[in-house]
Amino acid sequence: MSYDDLRNYLRLLKAQSAASQDVRIDWAVIDPDAVSAVNHEKLAGLQIADAVASGVYCAINLSQYGEAEPRYLDMMRPLIYQHDSGNCLGYGLKLWPVDLGSLLPQLPHLECLQERQK
Numbered sequence: 001m002s003y004d005d006l007r008n009y010l011r012l013l014k015a016q017s018a019a020s021q022d023v024r025i026d027w028a029v030i031d032p033d034a035v036s037a038v039n040h041e042k043l044a045g046l047q048i049a050d051a052v053a054s055g056v057y058c059a060i061n062l063s064q065y066g067e068a069e070p071r072y073l074d075m076m077r078p079l080i081y082q083h084d085s086g087n088c089l090g091y092g093l094k095l096w097p098v099d100l101g102s103l104l105p106q107l108p109h110l111e112c113l114q115e116r117q118k
Helices: 003-018 044-060 071-079 108-116
Strands: none
């Protein structure tokens, strides 16, 4: 995804929020026009974000051998924001641009995420 695509998506969400649609984002802390690229070695927080993103990627996506490593997600689960219902999907962990149900046919190992959220 390009940075322009991300900025445009955030602008769409902001417009939907202004139109009273169900978008719950604090726009005082997010500026779509301020989205930019920064090398991860410039900011320690980006290194942490890279490590988390890599762990989630390896837990979800299949390797060249057809295997995933869901333990990474299991280890991060206590740190992922969960809504009052205990559900992290769509809250602390958002699969985008498609939802979990759309991914299950190609990545059946993700069914464990669904089961844990019940």
